[in-house]
Amino acid sequence: MAAAGLRAMVGVKRVIDYAVKVRVKPDKTGVVTDGVKHSMNPFCEIAVEEAVRLKEKKLVSEVVAVSCGPQQCQETIRTALAMGADRGLHVEIPAKDYESLGPFQVSKILAALAKKEGVHLLLLGKQAIDDDCNQTGQMAAAFLDWPQGTFASEVTVDGDWLKVEREVDGGLETVRLKLPAVVTADLRLNEPRYATLPNIMKAKKKKIEVVKPSDLGVDLTPRVKILSVEDPPQRKAGVKVETVDDLVVKLKESGLI
Amino acid sequence: MTGFRGLLRAQRQARRVVSLLHRFQSTLVIAEHANESLTPITLNAIGAAKRLGGEVSCLVAGNNCEKVAQELAKVQGLAKVLLAQHDAYKGLLPEELTPLILATQQQFNYTHICAGASAFGKSLLPRVAAKLDVAPISDIIEIKSPDTFVRTIYAGNALCTVKCEEKIKVFSVRGTSFEAVPVSGGSASVEKVSGPAPVGQSEWLEQKLTKSDRPELTSAKAVVSGGRGLKSGENFKLLYDLADQLHAAVGASRAAVDAGFVPNDMQVGQTGKIVAPELYIAVGISGAIQHLAGMRLLHTVLAINKDPEAPIFQVADYGLVADLFKVVPELTAALKK
Numbered sequence: 124m125a126a127a128g129l130r131a132m133v134g135v136k137r138v139i140d141y142a143v144k145v146r147v148k149p150d151k152t153g154v155v156t157d158g159v160k161h162s163m164n165p166f167c168e169i170a171v172e173e174a175v176r177l178k179e180k181k182l183v184s185e186v187v188a189v190s191c192g193p194q195q196c197q198e199t200i201r202t203a204l205a206m207g208a209d210r211g212l213h214v215e216i217p218a219k220d221y222e223s224l225g226p227f228q229v230s231k232i233l234a235a236l237a238k239k240e241g242v243h244l245l246l247l248g249k250q251a252i253d254d255d256c257n258q259t260g261q262m263a264a265a266f267l268d269w270p271q272g273t274f275a276s277e278v279t280v281d282g283d284w285l286k287v288e289r290e291v292d293g294g295l296e297t298v299r300l301k302l303p304a305v306v307t308a309d310l311r312l313n314e315p316r317y318a319t320l321p322n323i324m325k326a327k328k329k330k331i332e333v334v335k336p337s338d339l340g341v342d343l344t345p346r347v348k349i350l351s352v353e354d355p356p357q358r359k360a361g362v363k364v365e366t367v368d369d370l371v372v373k374l375k376e377s378g379l380i
Numbered sequence: 381m382t383g384f385r386g387l388l389r390a391q392r393q394a395r396r397v398v399s400l401l402h403r404f405q406s407t408l409v410i411a412e413h414a415n416e417s418l419t420p421i422t423l424n425a426i427g428a429a430k431r432l433g434g435e436v437s438c439l440v441a442g443n444n445c446e447k448v449a450q451e452l453a454k455v456q457g458l459a460k461v462l463l464a465q466h467d468a469y470k471g472l473l474p475e476e477l478t479p480l481i482l483a484t485q486q487q488f489n490y491t492h493i494c495a496g497a498s499a500f501g502k503s504l505l506p507r508v509a510a511k512l513d514v515a516p517i518s519d520i521i522e523i524k525s526p527d528t529f530v531r532t533i534y535a536g537n538a539l540c541t542v543k544c545e546e547k548i549k550v551f552s553v554r555g556t557s558f559e560a561v562p563v564s565g566g567s568a569s570v571e572k573v574s575g576p577a578p579v580g581q582s583e584w585l586e587q588k589l590t591k592s593d594r595p596e597l598t599s600a601k602a603v604v605s606g607g608r609g610l611k612s613g614e615n616f617k618l619l620y621d622l623a624d625q626l627h628a629a630v631g632a633s634r635a636a637v638d639a640g641f642v643p644n645d646m647q648v649g650q651t652g653k654i655v656a657p658e659l660y661i662a663v664g665i666s667g668a669i670q671h672l673a674g675m676r677l678l679h680t681v682l683a684i685n686k687d688p689e690a691p692i693f694q695v696a697d698y699g700l701v702a703d704l705f706k707v708v709p710e711l712t713a714a715l716k717k
Contacts, residue, residue, distance in 0.1 A: 145537050257502050289499070311645045351541045371714045
């Protein structure tokens with residue numbers, strides 16, 4: 124396996140940019156996405172960077188970037204290609220299905236693609252910053268019956284095994300996973316590179332293949348019904364205190380210290 | 381004597397059947413533990429499970445967890461504690477625990493399976509759900525009914541109410557949103573269970589726990605967070621000293637991380653760690669809009685900033701307009717008294 128290099132697949136998601144303040148729709152069906160700046164999910168960027176680094180170390184022979192969603196996802200795939208992925212796969216989801224698309228369906232798609240493409244390593248971000256689910260990698264691993272290295276802060280290839288240092292509550296733990304495996308990236312894994320202009324130009328020549336979920340035999344029936352999306356309770360401005368002593372008194376009064 | 385005990389058991393079982401018929405709920409909580417001690421978030425998960433109204437059982441798996449099972453048997457409100465011991469469960473690897481949970485599910489037919497939304501629960505439950513062919517629900521903050529849950533999306537910037545019509549509801553519980561159950565007053569039976577043969581595709585090697593008395597950011601009851609106003613990484617020492625007095629975790633804004641003051645694992649917010657403490661102290665954080673919105677679910681926010689116009693004061697319960705380099709040490713000293 125290692126002689127020819129591993130084949131890696133990276134899942135990338137297009138989300139509302141992290142710096143945008145989201146607005147809840149007045150009809151409470153979701154948040155406003157039209158005309159709002161989108162970019163690649165930050166945790167996905169880290170996953171792409173890791174895949175590209177493994178390729179630069181000659182441990183990985185090819186990096187395939189995958190995204191599920193509407194046409195605009197191709198921009199996200201282009202970004203991954205500009206960072207160094209070799210080719211793209213766009214799983215086109217019609218707008219009406221995309222609204223109810225969740226980790227359950229996405230992980231089934233990714234698992235089917237990983238099998239079809241014969242990859243040894245599926246890299247994902249630990250969570251998307253829109254739905255905050257933190258599920259897709261774990262579920263894809265389950266559908267594939269592969270081991271999982273979630274919240275990875277360090278990944279080392281060791282023959283047919285993968286050593287993954289994980290960020291857990293209270294510190295770090297190291298596990299060893301038999302390849303093929305699924306890894307989800309935590310913030311600490313690396314610092315993603317910026318795509319340079321020449322690489323962005325080069326990425327335009329790289330191929331993006333469009334696939335339909337039905338080609339992969341994945342059913343898009345919604346599994347979880349969103350009843351409402353609302354603003355969290357509004358906070359009121361509190362009191363300003365003059366001195367540290369006043370502050371301590373206030374904190375003591377409210378039983379916080 | 382045996383006959384009497386048998387009768388009692390039969391009665392108990394009959395009662396259980398009746399209660400099941402009435403409520404149709406039975407929940408399995410997956411216990412998290414380390415070094416022979418129970419992880420506190422498990423008690424919050426049991427608290428959430430009790431809200432469902434049905435019978436609650438708890439599964440303890442590990443290679444040396446008899447003590448934890450005994451401890452759990454005394455926890456109030458548990459019907460049963462299931463104990464699974466095997467060397468393969470060392471390190472609580474999801475690859476090994478999932479088949480065990482599936483076997484347990486097959487035997488007892490739970491309507492709900494849950495755990496705390498810690499690194500352990502988040503890693504394990506989606507794998508279990510996928511194997512049960514159901515969509516899981518992450519990090520719930522409220523239970524409206526046995527199939528309707530509230531969770532946050534966009535790092536706390538919106539509340540999403542979801543209805544889960546799956547045959548088995550698999551969900552993780554935000555620890556700070558549910559009361560912990562008392563650790564005494566219960567008398568659950570401990571029953572031994574076992575799963576299929578080890579899978580062997582993963583191995584736990586070691587763990588390096590941070591040698592700090594400070595709690596973990598994501599589960600801390602108090603968080604002291606620093607922003608660009610700290611000016612350098614060394615100055616974060618001021619926050620560590622303050623945090624030690626409050627038994628708080630220390631976090632940082634994205635601005636402080638981008639400026640290179642602290643590593644990104646300390647980052648709080650949308651692209652970092654999601655915190656839900658009772659007390660959040662923002663020091664030298666002006667409060668970018670998305671940062672402010674993410675704080676709306678926090679209990680109490682205290683802001684220290686020298687700029688009286690800083691947006692952070694719009695959401696702070698207590699605001700102190702002053703130079704942090706002067707008042708943070710003062711506050712630390714005041715708390716020492």
